Amino acid sequence: MTETFETIRFTADVVVTTTDGYVLLIERGWDPHKGQWALPGGHVDPGETSRHAAARELAEEASLYAMPEELVQVGVFDAPDRDPRGRYVTVAYRFTVIPGLPIEAGDDAVNVQWWPLAALPPLAFDHADIIAAALTRTEG
Template identity: 35%
Template sequence: MTEDGIRRIRCVGALVSDTRGRLLLVRRAHDPGRGQWSLPGGKVEPGESDAQALAREVREETGLEVAVGALIGTVERDAPNGVFRIADYACVVTGGDLRAGDDADEALWADLATFDTLDRSNELVAHLADTLREWDAMPSSG
């Protein structure tokens, strides 16, 4: 618990682009956000650094190995018993094969047209598109 009485849950997210500028997205298999597309990521476990947690989450959700780079930004999102404090990092794929796993029921490389379609049809987790626009981190047109 913090001084303001709100429980903040430390989480990480990955902004991973391929050589064509497409953004890696996963469709959540569980709540929160079940059935919606999001960045790969999740909770930081006790004793993990952000980079360790993010590499683990990306591997579990997508089958890809990544090198974690610079912090792009942080956001807070409502959680059932507090607030998720999510630190989003740029990542580069270093190995593996794309496949959905663990908390994801699908994974894909989204170009701008695909991302915009998901956004217009309300298939993205809340605020993802606005946040990525604010950070100038939208996928390219492929």
């Protein structure tokens, strides 16, 4: 019997919502899904926890700062086909802020915007599912 191994990449995403019903999205500057809206997030660096990676990516992509301990874990998303580049497993976090915080696109985000939760654009990857899980977890 031949064993096969799959490379699995580890990422973290953040669902940032405001107390008045908006969610923070970035416009992706790179493929896959270049030009589409997505949650802030990215790869977990060596020696880093997913919670620290989530806080770092939020700062890098949206200039929004959170202490890692302020992020509430939503869940793990590991469907084999969630990313066209291969197998990616993400830990998603939620962070709630007051309305009106300034944001600025950076790193691989070409734009960043607050979107009403009731009128989201089509989202990259499985980010609509992650947002739904984040809302269910904190409201349920």
